[in-house]
Amino acid sequence: MGLRTFRALLSLVTLTVCLGAYGQHPAATVSFTFDFPGANPSHYELVVANNGHGSYSSNGKFDDKSDPADPEPLQFAVSESVRSQIFDLAKRAHYFSGKVDSNNKNIANTGAKTLAYKDDSHNSQATYNYSPLQPVGQLTSLFQNLSTTMEFGRRLVYFHKYEKLALDDQLKRMEEMQRDNGVGDVQAIAPVLKDIANDSSVMNVSRARALRLLANAGK
Template sequence: MAFEFTKAAAIFRRRAALWLCFASLCFGLQAQEPAVVTFTLDFPGSQPDHYVISISSDGHSTYDSNSKLSDDSEGDPFHLDFVVSDAARARVLDLVKRAKYFQGELDSKKRNLASTGTKTLAYRDATQSTQASYNYSPIPAVQELTSFFQNFSSTLEFGHRIEYFHHYQKLALDEELKRLEDTARQHGLEELQVIAPILQRVAEDASVINPVRARAQRLLRQAAAPRK
């Protein structure tokens, strides 16, 4: 009888140890799950009229939009996987914290404001998942996040168009790179280094006219410059 009890106790201890190992493994995997911040814009009539940017706490990020590469296009879905800079990642996460992880109302609720599109900020980590939509927010951290993500979208859409023009419409590159330079001077871009590979291909292409290649080279130097 004592032998059977001892044997049963040993089995119980082994099962308990296995369960604890399994629980620890699950907890460890959960703890390692990166936080994700997502910004979505829906603005009918704008270009693009829908896009989503997601930035993870480990830097891995995605962008999706339904932008059009030409006026007669019905839509050219665009997807990009990329890695943001450590500075951008830290900035976004700090702003999310200052915005209290989007818990509560973000919108001003003022009726006399023009619509600038429905914006949605979302945050997800191992312990919480929150989101809130707004047209205009009076919260400084939300305003800064909105500006960052909208400028980031502009950067990525420039890259999308430049890559398309480089392949199919080289004569359009000059005007597009002029616009990119102008937007950069007006501080309307973020994370220019993400589209550096596209600019590099233009700069190295001997079939592209020299003024365009020179513009691409100037932008590459700007993309590589230390961030202030």
């Protein structure tokens, strides 16, 4: 191969890479924000991208005497089935661009909820107390349950580091809620559960609970 041919090929490869980078679209995201004074947490936000990666921030407390949570968002990854469900429901809800709230004043206040969708051609959101739209209701339940999972994750990380004997109560409660479909995608905190299961300084009963939670994830 001559030098001129090599340079031509190198230029073509460089151009292809640049065009590929230029043509990349920003990740689409679906987010859910919840605000309800007096609840714990009284504020949280979940953001999930179309690659399955997400972030969670909240002001949840471990108990009435503890300080609010660290505002630094927690990073996580949901399972493929949950990722697909989130974006399918967002599409069925027309990306929250129409009327979402029922505006029924007779329905009890259950907190201000905001669903938002962003991609390279959409930037829409809707705030509601209660929505009669089935996809919105399903997304609300999904995100609220996922928040429950993330709050368990925060507590498990803390107790694993500072109070290992408290882990079993948390894991037992999480198992009970998993059986009742009261927690969201356990895959989101799989690294936390694996750390507990692999730690020989943690009680065997707690390690076994962590393994069961992982085994039952997605069932």
